[in-house]
Amino acid sequence: MDCPQLKLENQLCFPLYAASKEITRRYAPYLEPLDLTYTQYIVMLVLWEEKKCNVSELGKKLFLDSGTLTPLLKKLEAKGYIQRTREQSDERCLSVSLTAEGESLKRKAASVPKSMASCVNLSEPEAKTLYTLLYKVLEGFTAE
Amino acid sequence: MDCPQLKLENQLCFPLYAASKEITRRYAPYLEPLDLTYTQYIVMLVLWEEKKCNVSELGKKLFLDSGTLTPLLKKLEAKGYIQRTREQSDERCLSVSLTAEGESLKRKAASVPKSMASCVNLSEPEAKTLYTLLYKVLEGFTAE
DNA sequence: TAAAATTGAATTGTATACAATTAAAATGAA
């Protein structure tokens, strides 16, 4: 059995998987001064934009479920970056919002994207193409 | 603070992270009949090509370390797909090779790539471009 | 309106991931 389609080099999934992991790993040194992991960082990105968000909204935006988010949000709360409160109007919903400390952390994070961009060896147009193709893959999925 | 560079939509890392996770997740139904997870599957891809490989070689090819591979390889051994033996010439090295059952699993796996490709909503040239850009990112990293 | 269905988080269980450390084996230098 030759099966060229089973060769690692013929998979599209693999460089996607490997590149994603490598990028996440290389974020760590830049995120460590903020006391954030990569996943915690993208949650903070949403909150810096939205100010307030419940768990299911976070999950939809970030492709994460409550099994991942619940413990992660408890950690962010323990660090003092966010508050978790039940919504008055619907006690099922957990509302997540920034503390003053969480808000001020945004200033320290401002330099992270530039530092990371310099790690990725792509030209601006290449990066844009990659971005577009990745979103096309994602949207092709959500279409189901 | 406006900080456009901190918006989720301006990150290249995020669609990479999300698309990778989604693809991995969508492999599961196709891999379940093989009793393989995604990571176990890519280990098998290497072994179907190489026949024999030690842990550090696997790690280099797949961007995984021994902390991930050691327990994963023990599971593949427990399933009866691989053998783990110390090399005669250097007892530090653990040689991983296919059993007859692991080898014959290749036949059942042959249809997986085509099934997955149909999940990804890209034209052939788009997929090729994506592939090339992802490897460029990966190679830019290994250059350090 | 009371029961059924749905929704939103939390919990449980399994499987990665990776940093840091450990331990054994092999190599190299004095």
Added chain:
DNA sequence: TTCATTTTAATTGTATACAATTCAATTTTA
């Protein structure tokens, strides 16, 4: 040749991920 160094896996500890289940709150329906 002996001891320090290096190499290779394994182990430990922390942090995701996600499927499946549970549980409480809300909504829908008969």
